[in-house]
Amino acid sequence: MTTRRVVATLIALMWPCCALAAGISSATSDCLECHRSTTPGAVADWERSRHAQVTLKEAMARPSRERRVSLSQTPKGLADVVIGCAECHNQNPRKHQDTFEHEGYKVHVVVTPKDCATCHPTEVKQYIQNLMSHAHGNLNKNPVYHDLMEFTNGVATYEDMKISYKKPDAQTSAESCNYCHGTKVEVKGTKARDTEFGEMAFPILGGWPNQGVGRINPDESMGSCTACHTRHQFSIQMARKPYTCAECHQGPDVPAYKVYMVSKHGNIFSSLGGQWNVEAVPWTVGKDFTAPTCAACHASLIVTEDGNVVAERTHRMNDRLPWRLFGLIYAHPHSKSPDTTIIKNKAGLALPTELTGEPMATYLIDAQEQGKRRKTMEKVCLACHHDGWVAGQWSRFENTIKTTNESTVAATKLIMAAWDTGVAKGLAEDDSIFNEAIEKKWVEHWLFFANSTRFSSAMAGADYGVFANGRWYMNKNIQEMADWLEFKRKKTK
């Protein structure tokens, strides 16, 4: 790399017109000329990337299992260049609402899955089927969840002995829920600005910055590949290391990373991962790595030293997951569609189960599909563990889905008792189910404690199922909800 870069830079400096020869397109070369000094960190980061070092032709010449691109034919003009600034930011200019004239080029700010699909079409196609790509709408356009967002992000005020909630502003939502779920990025106008190269005009973007997994882009695509494949190095090792997942999967509502890090797998990663080859494609179990990371179980192409495929690469993250564990009131089979706003339960709520737990089967994958997904995951487990180990693990996990759902039923009965006895206002009064103290306890029951317990079970992070937001808190919560009910009822009488 360094050599190529040095040569390219030297050639570019001496004969700018020849830059192409060394793999950097003349358009990218033009970008670099200024941006090397205006955004030096971004340029230096890109220079370390595979994008800066390998031409598309070279990338496509690799044996199929080792290939990091999935297109079948080289797009015109891209074969002999490395993937630089212009190859992404000037891609598909007419589709981009955020395209602007910039030093003779049509540039856009926000690189989107549609742009990435130029070289990675298979991954983008899978990703569109991924719940993540729909994360913006699944949260913001589901009335139940939208309501939860409002009473979480809106400021509660206190006047005349009464609490009321303001509507959350867009900036708050952008940096809280939608930081991960994705904002809607829109062009709001244009602004001229003095730069060291004279006055220039740039688009003003709403919902910006954002790299959320379900971002709605100015070309109408959904998602942001850089959520996991971090700019501008796009190193596969970042997507494979658990720290990337931790950005969105660490809080009490989804403690996957915390659980992983105290699991035996996480321990091996932390202790010995420095000696692994986290760059290799395909990824050989035992040789390249000795314990799974998040990606190994959920996404990566895994092979054995003999070249057998343990698991195919997928960017539809629930391909190996029969159960949806988190985010919703009860764990349940995954929904068929990545767009969960289409779901309605019998009570008319946009939820995959009744409030009392019964799943809405028509919208959810069936037992056969669940079995298939479980088998796909088990193949990963079995690369290191024997059959009895894996069977024992699954049996406990599915038992825990059952017991945590059962505990949530108890919490739900308590909240319903609060509504029925009039000490809290619920659906019948057309009131939010997220704005009173006991309702917030109910939310924590499933969103924090039942989830934590299930993650702990799924990935063997023991205390997250006990004292670290686990079963201890579920039972304590039931007691405290009942006490609250008792005090309020006494008062009401």
Add this chain to the structure above:
Amino acid sequence: MTTRRVVATLIALMWPCCALAAGISSATSDCLECHRSTTPGAVADWERSRHAQVTLKEAMARPSRERRVSLSQTPKGLADVVIGCAECHNQNPRKHQDTFEHEGYKVHVVVTPKDCATCHPTEVKQYIQNLMSHAHGNLNKNPVYHDLMEFTNGVATYEDMKISYKKPDAQTSAESCNYCHGTKVEVKGTKARDTEFGEMAFPILGGWPNQGVGRINPDESMGSCTACHTRHQFSIQMARKPYTCAECHQGPDVPAYKVYMVSKHGNIFSSLGGQWNVEAVPWTVGKDFTAPTCAACHASLIVTEDGNVVAERTHRMNDRLPWRLFGLIYAHPHSKSPDTTIIKNKAGLALPTELTGEPMATYLIDAQEQGKRRKTMEKVCLACHHDGWVAGQWSRFENTIKTTNESTVAATKLIMAAWDTGVAKGLAEDDSIFNEAIEKKWVEHWLFFANSTRFSSAMAGADYGVFANGRWYMNKNIQEMADWLEFKRKKTK
């Protein structure tokens, strides 16, 4: 290593009968033939291990301080082979209830301390005196603690305005408390299964999988060496790095890892540990490592560059600990026996103190033994710190034991007031002391907050003694317990 492995593999492939010559026993060679493809991850991991590279004779030939085995004489047949699959999984076949016929060998699934003792007898002998090896019984067979387990793991249900608790099922306990404390692994029968090599029969194990430190094994031994010496690489660096301890010592009930990681010691480990030699035996302070990990203070053989011994290796983890800090209601001198179920207080509870804090001296080490253990630990401190520093640290720590116990006395008086005034049911009513809201607050007082404060004091992780589950929460808890009492009493009247 690589050379030996390559040669061994080549020889094994060409002349299977000669495998022994290169160090791999013919039995292990037979295992590898299939398991290289059925569990490739496990085999590849083992191939990186010292077990796969060094024969017992070579291991015993090292100077005594550098030796990683503790036997005095080579067991028959083991001297010239590396320690492969068969050397462990075929060891002591008649003692193992889980032994089964497998391709002409008597194999067992669960490798136990008794098996490890073949080469590491001293470590296993020490470990039997370790509280950890008794962790299963100390939790499950202590009526007080068994009760706490029940009301933590059992699902609380709510019917007719009343809460009741189900008994927790075995699968739940296995993945929660007993994940760390150890399950009882039992053979439940045999199951035939189709494999790629035809139908084979395997034992069905209850309580499996498990690697808990106090696991009850099918050969009746207690413990699991792989809890810390992770399969199948068994790298000493894993046991020495804090991530291994974090598997069980990170939750709010025992936040040792969290405290360590924000301490100056943990900071040095995180910042500079990548440059240390974490494999060396013995472990030379200053040369091999520049700040202690958990193992350095509590277990490892530490020497100086001059070859002086700072601390002898121990697998009885409280050899350097005068005080038992966590798990119980009050901090107290360590118990004499690692089996704490034999303890009874005057009130008849299986606790080392009265509910009001007085220690049951007959069961506990005396001041002289405490002094000896403190001195042993101080030698480790003094390898880097001057006398005044170390004395100041100990003085504060023992003061904090006193003040946190004092705070627990206040919480206990509150719970007793609840029992006395009839707003909660306690021992007098033969009711559990862990099933009501105020009782759960009382448990958090000592199990979370007092413990966190003590760990913070012991290892200098400041905020874990203040706002991160420390003193702040103890005082808040006292206020809230008193409020609960007031509200309930009002209601009762």
Add this chain to the structure above:
Amino acid sequence: MTTRRVVATLIALMWPCCALAAGISSATSDCLECHRSTTPGAVADWERSRHAQVTLKEAMARPSRERRVSLSQTPKGLADVVIGCAECHNQNPRKHQDTFEHEGYKVHVVVTPKDCATCHPTEVKQYIQNLMSHAHGNLNKNPVYHDLMEFTNGVATYEDMKISYKKPDAQTSAESCNYCHGTKVEVKGTKARDTEFGEMAFPILGGWPNQGVGRINPDESMGSCTACHTRHQFSIQMARKPYTCAECHQGPDVPAYKVYMVSKHGNIFSSLGGQWNVEAVPWTVGKDFTAPTCAACHASLIVTEDGNVVAERTHRMNDRLPWRLFGLIYAHPHSKSPDTTIIKNKAGLALPTELTGEPMATYLIDAQEQGKRRKTMEKVCLACHHDGWVAGQWSRFENTIKTTNESTVAATKLIMAAWDTGVAKGLAEDDSIFNEAIEKKWVEHWLFFANSTRFSSAMAGADYGVFANGRWYMNKNIQEMADWLEFKRKKTK
């Protein structure tokens, strides 16, 4: 280095009088003679340090941007020696109350900023203007904060159905709040002690050990450079890595480290930081590191590959910070003076705002100074990000300052209602505002939840502004405070 050390040691052994020739002063050589065996860890650590390898003359000969010392002239006698034990511990003997006679030398235990200023005067001068150097007094001498300390660290007892608080003892405060804020280190006397070299006398120090950032030293200076520049390796990479900041900035009251670690920046550090050059001075963005650590944004000298300065080095940590986010009831412009005990609000409290949020402008930096500091920070952001990205980030952040302050107003109205209605005792009754349950909830509102939300906003750690101690908890807290008020008022009637 190794070579120099080996040579120095050999020379020292053969011709002790010549030790100086190899860079080690004869005084340090005398120290090493015994301390190599009495505190081997400390000596070995120092031997890895730049202090042990580079003479002051060599350090001063570096080009100005690469220099790690800031003095303009070599102090007498120090030019040709490396910086060993004696150069620090024998520095300024007459200023040090803790100086004692030791083997013919005047040695002091506690090395202070005044000692460090011998070679690093600019850094020490900046640090005196840093809030951190005043951390002891700002906490202990502010009556409001002193009161918070008392009711946090003092043991709450329960007698005759009543709670009362003991005064916290000095040892408790030293290991809790003052662990980070700094103790007052005082000489309490002298104690003779048997050592392997015969009886020796050492000073007895109160408030020792301590490395808090605002430590009051026996030479009357304030601060401890080793809080961040850890003894005895003093590696700049430790000060630059986030683990050092985590020692004091990780708890719920100041979760900066937690937020950073789940941010994209923290993720890049965790995933790729192992490949960075964390030792280089100056620190080149993109080349040496590809994402900022705490130090990069707040303290380090950052340059571009072209040699342009992105940010000057500073040890006044708020040079790039317009807003004070944490520790106080409301976020507000930074105070002009690092000594915040001089501030009084109109109500007479030592606070930079009224209880109801209005800032005390006379004590605080004005909009112009805020703008200047913001620009200084923005230059760091702009090294990688474009203008629109940075503007969007700041706009959200300042919006969040507004909304979190607004939420704290609501919590404050609730606490005032409690005081007004007589269900809690406050300022009017001359009672502490930190000792009742509802007051503790009020404290958590701003100290935990509003702070967490602001940090999350500042550094893009999404869930710390939502479910991980963020907005979710602010709104829940408002509900629970109102419920508490309602229950208490009912009781009072």
